[in-house]
Amino acid sequence: MQSFNKIIISGGGTGGHIFPAIAIANQLKVKYPNIEILFIGALGKMEMEKVPQAGYPIKGLPIAGLQRKLTLSNFLLPFKLLKSLWMAFRIIKNFKPDAVVGVGGYASGPTLRMAVFLGIPTLIQEQNSYAGKTNKLLSKKVDVICTAYPSMEKFFPKSKIVLTGNPVRTEMVKISEKRQEAFNFFGLDPNKKVIFVMGGSLGARTLNESVLYSISRIEEKNIQILWQSGKYYYKSLLENKEIQQSKHIFLNEFIQKMDYAYAVADIIISRAGALSVSELCLVGKPCILVPSPNVAEDHQTKNALSLVNNQAAILIKDSEAKEKLFTSAFELMESHSMQKNMSENLLKMSFPHATENIVRQLEKIIK
Structure with missing residues (x-):
């Protein structure tokens, strides 16, 4: 050597x-x-x-x-x-x-x-x-x-x-051991399902708009939303009355302890940047990807398709996300066989x- x-x-x-x-x-x-x-x-x-x-x-x-x-x-x-x-x-x-x-x-x-x-x-x-x-x-x-x-x-x-x-952050390995600690950290109810919406450090407008569009259905489904809105959108979202009144929305500008966020999530909604995709494979949580249309050579769609083609993720187009994203998320939440299959395929693709x-x-x- x-x-x-x-x-x-x-x-x-x-x-x-x-x-x-x-x-x-x-x-x-x-x-x-x-x-x-x-x-x-x-x-x-x-x-x-x-x-x-x-x-x-x-x-x-x-x-x-x-x-x-x-x-x-x-x-x-x-x-x-x-x-x-x-x-x-x-x-x-x-x-x-x-x-x-x-x-x-x-x-x-x-x-x-x-x-x-x-x-x-x-x-x-x-x-x-x-x-x-x-x-x-x-x-x-x-x-x-x-x-x-x-x-x-x-x-x-x-x-x-x-x-x-x-290369991914080493703390993403063995997240299941941190699950109870992570629920306490975020103040979430461990008896309710969690969808983690991950919009990047600056935020993703489409993902944020999709959550707002679906708040009433989120309340009906009794599902918790752990939401990283990004710094561009956080202040205006804090002032939103529906968010303020919701007992199911847990809004964050940026989540430092990403391993905890992955640990509590039953389903993850994310963009399809290279690092996000690699981490999703490593943690093996069922995911819905909404590739950003504002990137060179549309590389996020290509990253997402590498998972979709292996039955490891669902892809929703950015232009269709507002109407379709949470409908797809709720369907996935109700299909345990689909979640299990996705998790297994994600882990097979991890490094x-x-x-x-x-x-x-x-x-x-x-x-």
Whole structure:
């Protein structure tokens, strides 16, 4: 087994890229306590805040994405790219890493290109079932590509692909042991069923509107709704009279103890981001997915279909969610055989040791 001294991890832009990167860093620290880890992100993006909060240093590149309309930012893009390539070259040259990991997002492009140019071992971690543009462009040059889904050879060279799954938070394992504690934490009644509506840290308007549309039916069914509304919607929802009067709605802006939320849930309603899907597989709770239509290449629908095609989830289109979402949820709640089948199929698709497997691939490529 090869030992590590220094590693660079690059990428970000969204939580779907950042949190796997931090999970990989944490696993490296567990296995190699003296390792130095440096992150490279894009200036002004979420990683510049989240990575230091996790205890790691980060350097920012001025790289940005292409805007859909003609803007000054688009005109400056070639200059930003050249500057980012030069900065990545200097950072790598000075830091002298044993390997460079790219998790997708703007910053991973220049960083991995320069790592390849300098002859440093490189690894890509692709979270989605539909590969991002940056990772597709880099795939021919890097040493290994760790994927979360099978059949990714349509995007990447087959010889470089290793199916590892997505890194997920370690506290998501063995959630059943936390169930009673979790009911107490949220103030929920353990004798009533729970639907967990998970809208992401910022929120999902369609999911929130669907809950509001179905409040009267929720009351009739005597089902509890544990609801993460997101910070954009929380204040206005707090002022809603129906929510204030309901004994079945438990509204939260953001839930820190996500393992507790999964533990109490009988059914989960969620978007279909890569990390959410991976965690849903790991916890094995029946789920209804409403893919966001506002993402590149409609990748959330593709993530959701990977579960639906294995009878592990139900998919509801965003445009149909308001009318159909809770009708589907109530039907699922009444079908114990469907819930059991879904749970079994979800668990079959899980990768509880994904992070360890990615670190193992890193060990293999260090010369």
